[in-house]
Amino acid sequence: MNKVLMSGNNIIGEAAIRAGCRFYAGYPITPQNELTEYMAEHMRNAEDGVFIQSESEIAAINMVAGASAAGARVMTSSSSPGISLKQEGISSMAACELPGIIVNIMRGGPGLGNIRPSQGDYFQATRGGGHGDYRTIVFAPATCQELADLTMDAFDLADKYRTPVMILADGMMGQMMEPVIFKKPKKRIYSDDFILKGAGNGKSKFIRGLLLDVIDEEEHNWKLARKYSVITKNEIRREEHQIEDAQLVIVAYGTAARIAKGAIKRLRENGMKVGLFRPITLWPFPELQLRALAANVKNFLVFEMSTGQMLDDVRLSLQGYAHIDFHGRPGGAVPTPAELANVVARLYEKVD
């Protein structure tokens, strides 16, 4: 297949369509508009493809839930404030066990904030910003190629576990262009018992999140919890980069991880043994994998484009076994590799 130069937003759209996504509903918001626009142009050309520019983010998530229940592969996308509005809907999809992809191309926040790349929605994405005990799988791609690959994988996992899956990236990932090769999508595998297509001559079915009986609702909660354990066991992904001899490991995801790679290059050129641990699934978080590193590495630096959110997960993972520093650049600030290298170099001196 050919290498093409595309922006992150367009790549998500193209990968989704190739993966068999046939229903997209969304509402414009910067910096993810190109994705909505890509779908507007290409979805209606795809066989049976449906594109709806919904009246709001809330309508979008519920349209997508409906289409998912009717058996389509579905996606919606937005950016931070719009994702906040989808929280009830995401919670509801999780409760009803409806597969679907939610893309969050994060911008600076809170509130209207700005439209620069940011990572301030980590908590919302990984803890379930909606109400109740649920989780969504969260992918955090760091390159355009990964954006393409993970988008396709997201559909497979959503079907496999009947759960909403979030792709969490930021304005930089959305806008940036890189060459990309679209892999061949897997055949869709899913059990369609839950799908509503009309009862035909058979028994009618229903899908619901309301379980007025406490025993039912509690059991449903535990059922979801068991599912989340299985996901945690099977689906963790992470990248380890130059950690073999590392004295200090940077923990970063997405755009921040790229900047970190740039910084590491500089640092290594100056003889500093620095590595990178990059969670690719933010939930489930690669907790054990990170803790394993602490056997050899005693110093970690969490670098986030926020005031510190993944930091909690790193602290939970390391459980006091290693020293953790934090460097944050919230509000849309994207530091250069050089800047980060300076920060790390200062810490590295203390390490030695």
Add this chain to the structure above:
Amino acid sequence: MNKVLMSGNNIIGEAAIRAGCRFYAGYPITPQNELTEYMAEHMRNAEDGVFIQSESEIAAINMVAGASAAGARVMTSSSSPGISLKQEGISSMAACELPGIIVNIMRGGPGLGNIRPSQGDYFQATRGGGHGDYRTIVFAPATCQELADLTMDAFDLADKYRTPVMILADGMMGQMMEPVIFKKPKKRIYSDDFILKGAGNGKSKFIRGLLLDVIDEEEHNWKLARKYSVITKNEIRREEHQIEDAQLVIVAYGTAARIAKGAIKRLRENGMKVGLFRPITLWPFPELQLRALAANVKNFLVFEMSTGQMLDDVRLSLQGYAHIDFHGRPGGAVPTPAELANVVARLYEKVD
């Protein structure tokens, strides 16, 4: 002042009005309807009191934001799904530094769930279910008296720090009646520089969360972060109950903490030295206070009416210094003290 027997929902309403709340907007949802209804009846009787039954939870939070900007003490209330819908608005109020009280009388979730008492919204409340780096102070009362007291305090803190404050309780707290004495509210102290009343002959002002300039937005994020540090330093509240000689400490908040107290009574009657650590502010979480306990106590049981959310904060606090068990009853199940006592007794045996 007289002792009166009132339900939790009504107590919040009465305490708010006494504390000078003059603007309430809300949308019905069980199990907090009595609060909305109390406000409908009593707010319009209060001088200058405004009650609006808004068209939705989203409208409510934004009405409240507007009234807050105009200088009123404001409150809105809802339950889990409705609180999810308010997330964009809460994030926006935090960004604009607008004081205001948000009451969440939690029910079973995710999705429509049921209307039983539950504690599944801990993450949403404490991590900011909305987008971006912000926090809200979160009070978790466990008795009706505390509901009255904390509601009044919530208004004071909201003004003091110009921040939304959440009162997080559950259907049981909302429905339950206990005798209560309303304390005398403090005089409202706040700087009104930010309040919009029309510019008069002076300079016009504006309130906004949009800071297109990255440097401004980043600085705004750090400014908020500094404010949150100050709150963390000054405003942590917790109760320690029979921990002096405790071999095992239950960590629980709100309704769960009450059940825990009942269990502890039974356990102590059987000679088991069990205590309770009850966070009253869930954010800021009494991290250091809890860690301090680990000097003497090596076994903790986190008990939540969820599949385990505060558990993260307890793990973050204890940092591996003590063993942590978890007992959860999600989905609206409210265990009896006896049941919990059994669970604890089994663990206690292992402790010895």
Add this chain to the structure above:
Amino acid sequence: MKGSIKIDKELCKECHLCINVCPQGHIIPTKEYNAQGYHPVGTNNEKECTGCALCATICPDIAIEVYRE
């Protein structure tokens, strides 16, 4: 026309809408309880049923079946 009705007493919720619409006065209250805790309605055999089905049409709980000869 001659008709008859069959009341499912377990379904009835004592709303009395049927009594109100029956032109014949064929339906009457009773003092029994059903499992739901309601007093289901019964028939008054002194008044004849025409099978007009007005009662069944308005019965919210589909407690009435109507037969015609």
Add this chain to the structure above:
Amino acid sequence: MKGSIKIDKELCKECHLCINVCPQGHIIPTKEYNAQGYHPVGTNNEKECTGCALCATICPDIAIEVYRE
């Protein structure tokens, strides 16, 4: 009526709406740049301004002040 206009070249965004509405043809394009990167409009002193203020009324950027004698 005799009038005159004062164009604030730094405010002008080269939309040419003023040119379009001026009944006198008093306003014309220029080749200069302003700090915003636009070519602000100028006046053509061969055509007389009546001070009708149509240009100022439509100017989105309030770049025109109008004077009358």
Add this chain to the structure above:
Amino acid sequence: MIIKTIFSGFGGQGVLMMGISLAHSAMNKGYHVTYLPAYGAEMRGGIANCTVAVADEEIASPVASEPDYLIAMNAPSLFTFQNKITSGGTIFLNSSIVKDRPNRPDVKVCTVPCVDIAQDLGNPRVANIIMMGVFIKKSGIVPDDIYLKSLETIMGSKKKGVAEINRKAFAAGFDYLKD
């Protein structure tokens, strides 16, 4: 001392009001109290119930692991709660409606045909107050005068005359048990 009581019945039988009136009078007697309704407003039908705890010290939990008393105003209430009652506890049964009897030998049963008594009084709606008369006497948690005052306070905003009817109903219950 801590006493926990569950009141349970159909939606329209006024069981929540029974619980509130007990809680209120116990408060006025100076006790610590909690009143906890089981809540079903988003669900039509079904049974209503509430738990009242009365104690001379702070009440840890408003939830009753093993209530001392059960007032069962209908059959489903009996089935639902009879196994929760503490050994040696008492079940008050609305015997006008409930034909079944508890299957536990270790609890006392007090049957009160309160609907019939109410009908005799000409007001079937006060069956619950009659039951309260029996309960207040038998349980001895609060004196009858304090209870009646609370009842009046609670019903206060409603029409006059009602107080009189309630007093009579209460008395009928209070006097029902001669022992």
Add this chain to the structure above:
Amino acid sequence: MIIKTIFSGFGGQGVLMMGISLAHSAMNKGYHVTYLPAYGAEMRGGIANCTVAVADEEIASPVASEPDYLIAMNAPSLFTFQNKITSGGTIFLNSSIVKDRPNRPDVKVCTVPCVDIAQDLGNPRVANIIMMGVFIKKSGIVPDDIYLKSLETIMGSKKKGVAEINRKAFAAGFDYLKD
């Protein structure tokens, strides 16, 4: 080898397209590339810019700490970015518009009156392509034929004739520097 270039100018000057065309041609030459626009769509006005990285190995970060080249199509771009350029780097200046010159002695400057050249060609809109001609020649990142092919691919969907004009503009730029 890794080369980072910033293209910057007013919204309408086509600077993003300059970056994309470089990235595309470098990709076709077999390099690793990233193209990163600075984004301002929710904000009218202001300057547009983008960063292109070209390397013969995986590119860690698409953000340029110290770019090797700056193409400044207007004055604000020069002011904003001149201090970021790596020592020994080159600034390409649209000297038709920008009268100022960089205040750093350690960077090379290449002034190109690309708007004037474009006007001479009868098409002021191709100033950016002319500048690319100069840049491609001077930087040597990709051969001119590969670049021109990419340019055609990118402009592909647009009207015919445009290709011809672009080729001419590119040639004019490519030939502008005789050295």
Add this chain to the structure above:
Amino acid sequence: MAKKVFGRPKSLKDKIFHYCPGCGHSIAHRLIAEVIDELDIRGITIGVPPAGCAVLAYNYLDVDMIEAPHGRGPAMASGIKRTLPDRIVFSYQGDGDLAAIGIAESFHAANRGENISVIFINNAVYGMTGGQMAPTTILNQKTTTSPAGRHKILDGYPVKVSEFFSQLEGVTYIERCMVNSPTNINKTRKAIKKSFQCQMDGMGFSLVEILSPCPTNWKMNPIDSCKWIDEVMSKTFPPGVFKDNTASVKKAAEGAS
């Protein structure tokens, strides 16, 4: 032998309704089931019940159903219908659901002319949550959140959904009916049938508004509730056909691709 002339429709499950005595939801459910039977579309129908007293509609209607978050039924129904254009999709909604929290979704589904049916139960209160003021609460009506009666200045006016939505170009058919008497109930059945038929013919968005008694929250007995609809409620919400483009849309549809 006696012939059964009235019985339980096939498309209703054999369950006791959880609704209060005299509740209009029960009647509306039965009518929908009857229409589904008549049109023989049980096997291809997908329903979307709301948050509201009818949240458990899937316990009764024997067709595929998916519960929507409060107010979002029309969005969900749009998603389903676009995915399965040959299924019959309806959204069932209360007045709070449709006209308060969900007004955006209903408005825009109607405006898009989604080929779905909306069954709209107007009972002038929020039934499920205990009788609060609804957008359709009439002026001066007392509810738990308008204890002194709905005040036009403070609380605004009753929202006339049928009148209002008829203005939208995307809408094909709208009728307001009542379920307070056998005659009106039969009219309502016809309207529901027409709405489903409209959809089956690909003619676009239709809505049937049903004035429906809520004796519990109106604090009236069921018989008085039926009277109140006649004597009071229907003065604010007059029954009738507010829009019927089925004839002209059919033509247009035949012309289009």
Add this chain to the structure above:
Amino acid sequence: MAKKVFGRPKSLKDKIFHYCPGCGHSIAHRLIAEVIDELDIRGITIGVPPAGCAVLAYNYLDVDMIEAPHGRGPAMASGIKRTLPDRIVFSYQGDGDLAAIGIAESFHAANRGENISVIFINNAVYGMTGGQMAPTTILNQKTTTSPAGRHKILDGYPVKVSEFFSQLEGVTYIERCMVNSPTNINKTRKAIKKSFQCQMDGMGFSLVEILSPCPTNWKMNPIDSCKWIDEVMSKTFPPGVFKDNTASVKKAAEGAS
């Protein structure tokens, strides 16, 4: 000496608009400032700008302002106005803001008859986010999300806010104007003034819809944009007064408490 007959209104700050050349927002801002000057209400006015190209309106209008989340201006304005009933409160909104994401808040603020003014900029696209289809995009109009033109079946119909909102009882005054010529601009100024005056007189909700050029996203030059409003856009959205109850409401208000 020459007398200045046209200059910058006092209630505008001395800042360069960030709007594109020929953008109607700039004109609308100036008109609001002129009206505020004329009515001498700068000191008691509070404005609520939207998410949209006008998000930075507080940089220009020299009155107290608070930014609303996208679409929620009328809710926020309601909160402000109820708290400070003697201030003049207006919400400024684009078509996406008012009629898409914010339709519920606008609808219900109007229905409640909130005593506020809504200035509604209809430019038939989402300007700020780069020209996507808006609720008011006209049929067959090409936008970035309707690349083949708005399709009535797939995308629904242009929403006629003025026509529609006029149906609401809570609404006192609605007019649709245009800012594409000096004459129309002067009419628009009058309408805005009337709306503010309506509020000052306590007469309730009013809305001024302004057809406003967005040359950037229409991909036309400013002059053609003005023409397009005349020749195309105003055919779907005819200007005019859609409701004017100021006379009768005044009377009623005098009668009420």
